[in-house]
Amino acid sequence: MPATTMEQLVSLCKRRGFIFQNADIYGGFQGLYDFGPLGVELKNNLKNAWWRAMVYERDDVEGLDSAILTHRKVLHYSGHEDTFSDPMVDCKDCKCRMRADTLKDGKCTECGSTNLTEIRQFNLMFKTNVGPVVNEESYGYLRPETAQGIFINFKNVVDSTSRKVPFGIAQIGKSFRNEITPRNFIFRVREFEQMELEFFVKPGTDEEWHEKWKEARLKWWEEQGVPAEHIVAKPIPKEDLAHYSKATYDICYEFPHGLEELEGIADHTDYDLANHTKNQDEFKINAHVHDKNVDSTSKLALYDEEAKEWFIPFVIEPSAGVERGVLAVLTEAYTEEALENGTTRIVLKLKKHLAPIKVAVIPLKRNNEAIMNMAHKIKTDLLKLGIGRVALEDSGNIGKAYRRHDEVGTPICVTVDFDSIEQEPASVTIRDRDTMKQTRVNLADLPNYIREYFA
Ligand SMILES: [Zn+2]
Numbered sequence: 001m002p003a004t005t006m007e008q009l010v011s012l013c014k015r016r017g018f019i020f021q022n023a024d025i026y027g028g029f030q031g032l033y034d035f036g037p038l039g040v041e042l043k044n045n046l047k048n049a050w051w052r053a054m055v056y057e058r059d060d061v062e063g064l065d066s067a068i069l070t071h072r073k074v075l076h077y078s079g080h081e082d083t084f085s086d087p088m089v090d091c092k093d094c095k096c097r098m099r100a101d102t103l104k105d106g107k108c109t110e111c112g113s114t115n116l117t118e119i120r121q122f123n124l125m126f127k128t129n130v131g132p133v134v135n136e137e138s139y140g141y142l143r144p145e146t147a148q149g150i151f152i153n154f155k156n157v158v159d160s161t162s163r164k165v166p167f168g169i170a171q172i173g174k175s176f177r178n179e180i181t182p183r184n185f186i187f188r189v190r191e192f193e194q195m196e197l198e199f200f201v202k203p204g205t206d207e208e209w210h211e212k213w214k215e216a217r218l219k220w221w222e223e224q225g226v227p228a229e230h231i232v233a234k235p236i237p238k239e240d241l242a243h244y245s246k247a248t249y250d251i252c253y254e255f256p257h258g259l260e261e262l263e264g265i266a267d268h269t270d271y272d273l274a275n276h277t278k279n280q281d282e283f284k285i286n287a288h289v290h291d292k293n294v295d296s297t298s299k300l301a302l303y304d305e306e307a308k309e310w311f312i313p314f315v316i317e318p319s320a321g322v323e324r325g326v327l328a329v330l331t332e333a334y335t336e337e338a339l340e341n342g343t344t345r346i347v348l349k350l351k352k353h354l355a356p357i358k359v360a361v362i363p364l365k366r367n368n369e370a371i372m373n374m375a376h377k378i379k380t381d382l383l384k385l386g387i388g389r390v391a392l393e394d395s396g397n398i399g400k401a402y403r404r405h406d407e408v409g410t411p412i413c414v415t416v417d418f419d420s421i422e423q424e425p426a427s428v429t430i431r432d433r434d435t436m437k438q439t440r441v442n443l444a445d446l447p448n449y450i451r452e453y454f455a
Contacts (some may be wrong), residue, residue: 151300
């Protein structure tokens with residue numbers, strides 16, 4: 001099977017309503033995309049699968065949804081105000097601006113000129129005024145990661161749930177980074193969603209948990225249809241690690257544009273909690289503290305009953321991008337199949353729990369009242385199963401309906417025809433997306449059939 005290209009994905013996503021360029025009626029807003037009728041379903045399904053695996057199926061993780069607007073002190077003491085930046089240069093010839101680490105042999109990526117400015121640091125955070133008064137202190141930020149919302153709520157969650165290490169706090173939500181050069185469709189964008197877990201452990205057990213989380217996350221991606229053979233878990237060399245990290249795996253996937261990061265799994269040691277903790281001198285702190293003058297009112301620590309002392313937990317952070325996940329899942333699912341009759345069909349072989357539409361109910365004739373009534377009733381009945389979206393597809397052309405639902409990954413089509421309303425017992429045709437096999441099922445057995453299929 002030939003590798004899926006970005007052109008194929010972009011074209012399908014626009015044509016079928018998965019993903020649109022933001023503000024395209026005004027020429028497009030660079031680095032921003034909108035999820036259409038089917039994209040929102042796919043994205044929700046992926047996020048739900050993550051939440052289920054991280055929160056519901058475990059006994060050691062709590063969920064959280066913190067604010068997007070972030071207090072400036074949070075991002076000061078976390079180190080983001082000073083260090084969350086990319087090196088940038090300008091080309092003096094073609095005036096384009098690019099990340100210094102993307103230069104090719106020291107040359108402009110657009111025109112090849114070597115007439116470049118000095119490299120300077122460009123902070124990636126979106127700063128915004130908060131409240132009706134504009135002064136030196138009235139600003140905040142759109143969060144550049146969901147993680148800080150978890151760290152500043154550490155004490156709230158511990159106090160309200162009585163959690164002890166090891167335990168985690170999971171969050172899914174929007175983050176914002178003013179990327180110098182957004183590119184590769186939804187891979188590098190300025191507004192995106194993250195699925196982040198901060199897993200707090202006792203110092204000394206962090207390396208073991210780091211490995212465990214790497215294994216758990218690879219298994220999860222496999223369950224989403226992204227197989228291990230298309231993923232590389234790259235350990236980042238010591239000299240390239242971020243200052244807050246002791247060890248990091250970049251989970252890299254073979255995207256259409258190359259092998260790039262899908263998820264990062266980092267051992268942050270006690271860096272994050274220590275940096276937001278008052279009276280840091282009371283603790284044995286492992287990590288470098290960004291600014292010792294922290295004016296937080298709390299110590300983000302736990303009491304060790306055995307050792308009779310307070311300690312700051314270490315953190316393992318598996319952090320995945322939702323858009324990158326969607327792109328990986330689409331890349332794997334996209335298939336062009338040569339059929340026996342010489343034509344080709346495009347089929348999106350999504351895992352069924354990710355499919356935007358679970359079942360399409362197709363009335364053969366839309367101007368036949370009895371057929372339409374039965375189709376409506378089937379839709380209503382199947383919806384009650386709680387499997388997700390069930391769509392009534394009354395375009396009136398069965399061939400086109402099958403093609404459309406192959407392309408958007410609908411696992412099952414249910415067709416209501418004249419036999420359905422004329423013969424006893426009533427029955428319908430079920431068509432399978434992947435095999436295209438059609439089988440006749442009694443209407444009375446349909447809900448059970450569908451329930452078992454999606455179980
Ligand atoms: Zn240039």
